[in-house]
């Protein structure tokens with residue numbers, strides 16, 4: 294129970310109208326985009342407008358031991374922003390200003406509630422490039438991207454959000470506002486606390502401002518879609534491209550069930566009817582000649598792997614069509630069955646063909662439909678488990694556990710982008726030793742001695 298005095302202090306700080314306890318508004322922040330996750334109502338919702346307000350709110354929570362859960366746009370896929378233990382949800386939607394695009398120093402300074410697509414556009418208008426490109430770019434926020442270390446198709450070449458975070462202004466769970474990291478592209482002073490915060494799922498500190506690295510915008514881009522006679526051949530083609538010494542901007546894989554989903558939704562006109570899998574290949578370069586030479590060479594490396602058709606996008610419109618099909622995939626797959634569990638395992642790139650095969654075998658063994666697509670160039674596969682009846686859930690859980698075990702045996706990791714959150718908390722010990730988990734508990738305690746910042750996330754409950 295939150296003491297009444299806490300609400301009075303909060304009202305004094307923000308004004309009564311900004312302390313939101315309306316049931317419908319609380320309901321709207323009780324979940325994220327994780328499939329099949331229950332919703333959890335907070336007691337109160339606030340939308341601060343400055344780091345100073347965030348600090349004052351955090352101090353109040355510390356004074357009254359009230360849980361605080363940070364929230365960006367709520368597009369997360371592991372329950373990270375869900376207030377599982379109630380308390381206060383702090384929504385960053387009103388701290389959404391791009392403070393600076395510094396062309397001379399190739400940096401951007403932004404508030405955490407900035408929508409990723411807005412930053413990408415602002416950088417582009419300045420002739421620059423902010424590479425992290427999760428498919429949720431039109432909705433997700435920079436704060437959420439930092440907390441989840443988000444990435445997308447271009448991470449094969451350009452890495453993930455962590456690679457672009459230079460410095461952060463953060464509010465600690467005790468309320469102090471501090472600056473960590475640096476404003477320069479290079480620097481090695483002290484522990485890399487900014488890097489630690491990337492992917493920390495909002496459990497260590499609240500990001501109130503970020504200094505991000507920008508790159509010069511590549512001048513030319515070439516995109517191709519290749520259809521294959523079998524999934525195995527497509528997966529082998531992925532490894533052939535990477536082994537050939539190419540680092541494409543993007544290298545995406547789609548299996549047979551993915552193509553089935555796209556066909557059912559009318560978005561697979563490019564593929565011959567006999568194709569069982571496809572890859573999207575994209576390269577960028579300083580000029581069109583280099584980009585064309587590079588993609589032609591990469592395509593040539595796939596030709597012994599059962600390619601049925603290669604479409605090289607002739608213009609921006611065709612390129613968009615290819616990527617639109619890829620972006621629609623998640624929704625299209627959802628329509629194949631009533632329920633969908635979406636995982637984002639990563640295996641070493643060379644193991645992609647083995648993982649594609651292993652998922653097929655798990656599907657057969659458990660009598661469940663599965664589907665795999667994703668950033669194969671990174672070894673990051675979005676494995677989907679599809680089912681119609683809730684009574685099938687125990688079998689789904691069994692399949693998931695075996696999938697995670699196989700992932701670890703292949704030298705992989707449980708999550709490439711979406712984080713552990715509450716969705717995969719129970720599986721963490723499959724990957725991390727007791728000692729590593731204990732060390733992370735100590736780090737959490739050093740930042741958050743009262744355990745009030747986003748409690749109940751990622752670390753399994755203590756026995």
Ligand SMILES: Cc1cc2nc3c(=O)[nH]c(=O)nc-3n(C[C@H](O)[C@H](O)[C@H](O)COP(=O)(O)OP(=O)(O)OC[C@H]3O[C@@H](n4cnc5c(N)ncnc54)[C@H](O)[C@@H]3O)c2cc1C
Pocket residue numbers: 325326362363364365366367368369370372373374385405426427428429432433434435436437438439440441442443444445446494495496498499500501623710711747
């Ligand atoms: C259709 C769709 C496609 C997606 N595709 C991708 C993809 O390609 N790649 C990818 O990586 N992800 C993807 N995602 C997942 C999701 O968009 C990302 O995890 C994103 O980074 C979440 O941002 P958000 O603003 O919605 O954060 P939220 O979901 O609101 O929160 C995510 C985490 O960030 C914390 N947080 C938020 N703001 C702050 C802050 N200022 N300080 C501290 N902690 C904070 C929250 O507490 C929570 O733990 C996709 C999601 C959807 C729905």
